[in-house]
Amino acid sequence: MADTNYDVIIIGSGPGGYVTAIRAAQLGLKTAIVEREHLGGICLNWGCIPTKALLRSAEMMDHANHAKSFGLKLEGKMTADVKDVVARSRGVSARLNGGVGFLMKKNKIDVIWGEAKLTKPGEIVVGKPSKPAVEPQHPAPKGTKGEGTYTAKHIIVATGARPRALPGIEPDGKLIWTYFEAMKPEKMPKSMVVMGSGAIGIEFASFYLSMGVDVTVVELMPNVMPVEDDEISKFARKMLEKRGMKIITEAKVSKVDKAADSITAHVETKDGKVQQITADRLISAVGVQGNIENLGLETLGVKTDRGCIVIDGYGKTNVPGLYAIGDVAGPPMLAHKAEHEGVVCIEKIAGLPNVHPMDKGKIPGCTYCTxxxxxxxxxxxxxxxxxxxxxxxxxxxxxxxxxxxxxxxxxxxxxxxxxxxxxxxxxxxxxxxxxxxxxxxxxxxxxxxxxxxxxxxxxxxxxxxxxxxxxxxxxxxxxxxx
CATH class of the missing domain: 3.30.390.30 (FAD/NAD-linked reductase, C-terminal dimerisation domain)
Structure with missing residues (x-):
């Protein structure tokens, strides 16, 4: 059973998971990581990285459209080939996905392909995924392990998060999109409603605006990007509106009517008035929720709060030997927070001196809109x-x-x-x-x-x-x- 027993098993290979695995290996711990869909998690495959590739294309489009102001002349009109834009973005993700696989081999970290469930302290059972992947599932990389029972003194949950859905406005993959569908449109819509103006919503709104789409953003709070300083938020709003973005704040999408190839959003403002906005597509960007289901947390009595696992400053849960890091352990749900949280967790496990809890007040936040x-x-x-x-x-x-x-x-x-x-x-x-x-x-x-x-x-x-x-x-x- 030596090949199924580890010092540390990490469930999830997103930025938090794979970075923690590497640090564990550096510290001499026998380490395995479990993944059910794609190495690198949401960040590398569907979040941070591919969106920045899309936004780079949008930035190039914006520069080209203002070439005259730099004394440059472009013959003809600049146009975007949506298939090529998406293909470049997916190619960037694929390159980094392969890079994570290389890092696992380099650091002698075993990759176990499948879905993990906690059965008792120090033990997981890995089986086939209980739900389909966001696109045809990546095949298990060569040299990975598969289904079976595995044990470890320390198990770290790093299962990330997924888009939150509002009742009655659930994404359908065709007319109502999450960031998964927004990342790879088959054709460019002419108009769009974006529900939510956090980082995800405003970045996609900015991308599609640059691509020539008529974009309307609906935000429940008084300001766009509501976590930001009020003065900065208002400044950004003016610049976004100057670019042509329509923004409605202190409002919510209360209902969505679907037609064959369009939606009509019923937008209710704080004074109770309702206006109807018809558009080709709607992006639901109302936040994310932790992936805590089907892990066996209830069996072990793991404490959760508002859809996230409760931890202390070092990633410890209330169950000895069980830890959680990253999005599944609560906000801020950022890749760099997950990475640092994982390093703190594993260094504490390894008994390194002077390991300090992460100071959440010093975590930077970035939004890559224009x-x-x-x-x-x-x-x-x-x-x-x-x-x-x-x-x-x-x-x-x-x-x-x-x-x-x-x-x-x-x-x-x-x-x-x-x-x-x-x-x-x-x-x-x-x-x-x-x-x-x-x-x-x-x-x-x-x-x-x-x-x-x-x-x-x-x-x-x-x-x-x-x-x-x-x-x-x-x-x-x-x-x-x-």
Whole structure:
């Protein structure tokens, strides 16, 4: 039975699962990972990566449509071949999917192909998947193990999440889409309603808008991207609407009527008024829910809350030897959170010294629409709600030479400091490439950097990053280039 017994078994090979498996192997633990559909999970196959490939195509389309403003001439009209756009996106995913398989072999991690169920502490039974994959299931890679009973001292659940469905507006794969269908349209719709303006909803809304689709976004909260700082959200909304996106906030889709090849969404605003919007397709992007079903959690008495597994700061559940990480363990449901959570969990299991729980207040969030949005830490409203005495600094893209040269001069950086200590409490950005810039502030927060440290840091010129320093200077009345 030696080949079925491990130190660690991880259920799910998404970013959290496969990164945790690699770290476990590095620490000398005999490790196996169970997967039922595709290595790399949703992120590599249907989420983070392929959407960025689609958005890159959209970005190229936007640049081409504004070539004249750069002194360039394009002969004829720029058009998109939807099949080729989708094929490129799927190709990017396939390349990374293969890369995860290579990493498993390189680190001598056994891959067990099938669906795992917890039967008792320290044991799982792997069988055939109880539900079909999102598309024809990937064949088991060569060298993988299959159905059977496996044991381990430590079992980590990393089964991720799936799109949430609203009663009466369930996705049907034809007229009402989740991100699965939105990722690979057979033809480009002429019009679309997007229900929900979180990262998933607004990224798809931005992509389809760039592709020439008439897009209407319906959001229940007062602002689009409601988790973002109010000022940043309002700035982003203006820019999205300037691009031609229609946005209805403080409203909900209460009903959807289906025709042969179109839908009619009944949009109810907070004052009770209802308007009907007819479009070719509707994307349901109202959040995700953890994959906790069919795992045997009830058999072991594992505590759950609002569809997620309850854990402590090190991934431990209430059942000894059982852990959970990533989306299935609760928000924020982000790939980089899952990866770090998994590393913390496995390093604690291995007994490494000085392992600290993840600080959720220092997890960056990025939305890759046009304009991009990125943030970390407290927004202004939350800082005030905590009773903080704060300083706020702002800097506009239209005062930055690099942004002007790029033709990307619409955007803003906002920073929030504790007035007494100089602690950087939060940073919020909207504009070109802010998803790359935000990490500078993430590092600063992790190093407990003060405003004085940032003011004495030399940023290269000409770059967009200079605006980060200028925003800090603005918070203290010392801005130089505004």
């Amino acid at each position: 304009p991009q949005v990125a943030s970390v830490g407290l927004n202004e409203a939350k800082a005030k709600a905590e009773g903080r005495d704060i300083r706020v600094g702002r800097y506009q893209f239209n005062a930055n030479g690099k942004a002007i040269a790029l033709g990307e001069d619409a955007g803003m950086i906002k920073v929030i400091f504790d007035k007494k200590s100089g602690e950087l409490l939060g940073a919020h950005m909207v504009g070109a490439e802010v998803t790359e810039l935000i990490q500078g502030f993430v590092v600063a927060m992790n190093l407990e950097t003060t405003e004085e440290d940032l003011m004495h840091t030399i940023f290269p010129h000409p770059t967009l990053s200079e605006m980060m320093k200028e925003s800090v200077l603005d918070a203290y009345g010392r801005v130089l280039n505004a």
